[in-house]
Amino acid sequence: MKLSHLAETLIGSEIVRLGGEIREKISNGEKIYNFTVGDFDPKIFPIPKQLEDEIVEAYRQHFTNYPAAEGNPDLRKSISLFLREREKLDYEPNEILVSCGGRPLIYALFRSIVDKGDKVIYAVPSWNNNHYTHLNSGEHVVIETTAENNFMPSADDIKPHIKGATLLCICSPQNPTGTTITKKDLEEIGEMVLQENASRSESEKKLFLMYDQMYWHLTYGDIEHYNPVSLNPSMRLYTIFVDAISKVFAATGVRVGWAFGPVEVINKMKSILGHIGAWAPMAEQKATARFLVQKEAIDDYLDHFKSAIEERLQKIYDGLIELKKQGFPVDAIAPQATIYLTIKIDLAGKTTADGNLLTDQKDVTSYVLNEAKLAVVPFSAFGANKNSPWYRLSVGTCRLQDIPEMFEKLRNAMQHLH
16 A cells, blocks of 8 residues: 555654563563653652642533643743743743643644755754654754763764754753753854854744753752753744653643744744644643642652652662673663663673574663563664664653662673673
């Protein structure tokens, strides 16, 4: 059956494929230490009680009709106040667009800016930039990052590609790496964008920056989150932010996200989403509007939530570094932010007890899943080289008591290799 070129060439999600394999193993009675999903187990990490109560009350008040296409006025006002209070960013409600999470906003941003053949710059590993570029027939300009720079792009990495580019995508704190961009790098990138746009004529399309900061509340230790507009107010003309309640309040299924930026771009994104109908539900919008102004409740929730996430990340990091000290070919980057840990499992070229050679990283991923019952997502699922030994480990469904068991199985699995 012949379908569209887009449908025929779209790459399926590696995470979805891996998830299906994991579900099959669990249904067959295997205990899998599943660190793949960028989601939360509500039994471990429930949404804030106040938000839950507001959602229930909104349905009881029969808020079940269509919301406003750009998001309800009360919610956009609450988001405006929330940004001013939490991040010292001053955006009016008409510069804010609400949708059912971050994905439709990212898609609408691409559709608003990127024409066929336009250059889209993004680093790998990174979440879904490769797929959104393909969906919009853009030209992929891929920057391979390294562990030495915490898998974040620098201005020097981007500079050779910036001429003629239409969109630059940066996510910080980053999915999948759990790392953050430095203040210096973000300042230099902003200056570079401004210089490039100043060199273009009025008839030329400008270079825009998509700044995905979905995890910006979830930073640990002395790590600070920076944004391009606070560092350089002139970047306000060219920066579109993407944010949501999804990660900061463990509310992935509640589906309330927002973008904010230049009103001309926001209005075009609104028109596109209006045709798609990707609105956040009315009741959830009403509830979120009421919750975002509850400063004390939010602070209390974040204190507990962040410490619980950080504890899991730190325990797993410490365990991997201990295995590294014992001579095993593993490594990790110290936790900085998000619910993710960047880990290294470098077993390619080793032979199993029954004589099978682990020829590539795909073999390693399968071996670790089958023998150690450990499920993690290879960076290749996020656009990186297929033989990268680095992985994303997510702790959103992690129970603390499972961590020692997981390490025991991983150690045993590696001990049987030679």
